[in-house]
Amino acid sequence: MQTLVVHKQKQTGWIRFHRPDVRNAVNLAMIGELESVIREWKNDRNLKAIVFLGDERAFVSGGDVSEFHQWTKKEEIFPVMRRMGALLEEIARLELVTVAAVEGFAVGGGCEIVVSCDFCLASPKAKFGMIQVNLGITTGWGGAGRLMRKIGRTRALDCLLTGRILSGEEAKEWGIVDALLPEDGFRSHVESYVEKLTKAPVSVIRAYKQVADKIEREREQGTYELEAEHCAVCWESDEHRLAVESFLNRTRAKKE
Numbered sequence: 138m139q140t141l142v143v144h145k146q147k148q149t150g151w152i153r154f155h156r157p158d159v160r161n162a163v164n165l166a167m168i169g170e171l172e173s174v175i176r177e178w179k180n181d182r183n184l185k186a187i188v189f190l191g192d193e194r195a196f197v198s199g200g201d202v203s204e205f206h207q208w209t210k211k212e213e214i215f216p217v218m219r220r221m222g223a224l225l226e227e228i229a230r231l232e233l234v235t236v237a238a239v240e241g242f243a244v245g246g247g248c249e250i251v252v253s254c255d256f257c258l259a260s261p262k263a264k265f266g267m268i269q270v271n272l273g274i275t276t277g278w279g280g281a282g283r284l285m286r287k288i289g290r291t292r293a294l295d296c297l298l299t300g301r302i303l304s305g306e307e308a309k310e311w312g313i314v315d316a317l318l319p320e321d322g323f324r325s326h327v328e329s330y331v332e333k334l335t336k337a338p339v340s341v342i343r344a345y346k347q348v349a350d351k352i353e354r355e356r357e358q359g360t361y362e363l364e365a366e367h368c369a370v371c372w373e374s375d376e377h378r379l380a381v382e383s384f385l386n387r388t389r390a391k392k393e
């Protein structure tokens with residue numbers, strides 16, 4: 138695999154987002170690789186948990202601005218948004234424990250990946266932000282609906298409308314982070330935490346995830362399709378075009 142480093146350890150699968158040069162930004166290749174891992178592992182009846190992680194600098198920095206933002210029409214970008222939204226819906230509905238382990242930036246779509254997991258474990262230096270608004274767009278992968286369900290409508294709207302960046306501690310206080318773990322030996326702290334979450338038999342884990350999923354389905358459908366639609370419409374705005382140009386100009390200027 139080019140964009141992910143994956144391995145299984147006992148009954149836990151580990152998926153590391155691995156595009157360090159671009160702070161683990163999600164491109165089409167990563168979406169394809171993540172689809173194939175999730176669709177293979179979801180049928181592993183021995184697996185109890187999946188942990189998603191990045192590196193000390195970034196969990197995931199959102200969609201790949203260089204790749205995604207070459208498309209300017211809503212008809213071009215909607216299928217890409219919907220595809221990743223459907224994948225995060227699949228992850229959210231997995232009948233095993235899902236964990237986002239965050240040490241660095243989880244921004245934009247990276248924050249949407251975080252809230253599609255059952256648990257978020259973070260180091261105090263982690264940073265979270267639904268920064269799509271800074272690009273003049275909305276979430277596109279279902280993250281707005283999941284954030285509202287996780288931290289409540291008012292705080293979620295504050296994060297979505299301001300694009301504020303929260304430290305690990307602030308994100309714990311706001312309810313995005315479920316446990317803060319020491320930066321030193323973060324990975325082994327994550328392993329011990331996951332061990333506690335997965336001492337139950339596979340059948341018990343799958344049963345409780347089915348209960349959680351049923352409640353969510355009865356309460357409301359996932360919002361990823363609506364969000365992908367809104368994101369695609371905003372994609373054509375001048376605000377979005379200008380924000381992307383300024384990001385790409387900054388990147389080019391650094392190279393000169």
Ligand SMILES: CC[C@H](C(=O)O)C(=O)SCCNC(=O)CCNC(=O)[C@H](O)C(C)(C)COP(=O)(O)OP(=O)(O)OC[C@H]1O[C@@H](n2cnc3c(N)ncnc32)[C@H](O)[C@@H]1OP(=O)(O)O
Nearest residue numbers: 158159160162198199200201202203242245246269277388
């Ligand atoms: C529905 C999802 C939605 C969408 O897909 O449109 C979104 O996710 S919108 C949000 C898209 N993401 C961003 O706008 C974040 C952009 N990145 C940053 O703000 C920073 O890179 C940050 C805060 C994540 C990390 O800052 P740091 O100072 O640690 O690193 P640099 O900014 O110097 O970046 C290093 C290197 O990585 C490239 N990079 C970072 N993020 C992205 C990205 N999302 N897409 C493409 N490339 C990215 C950055 O340009 C630098 O490249 P270099 O060639 O080394 O200059």
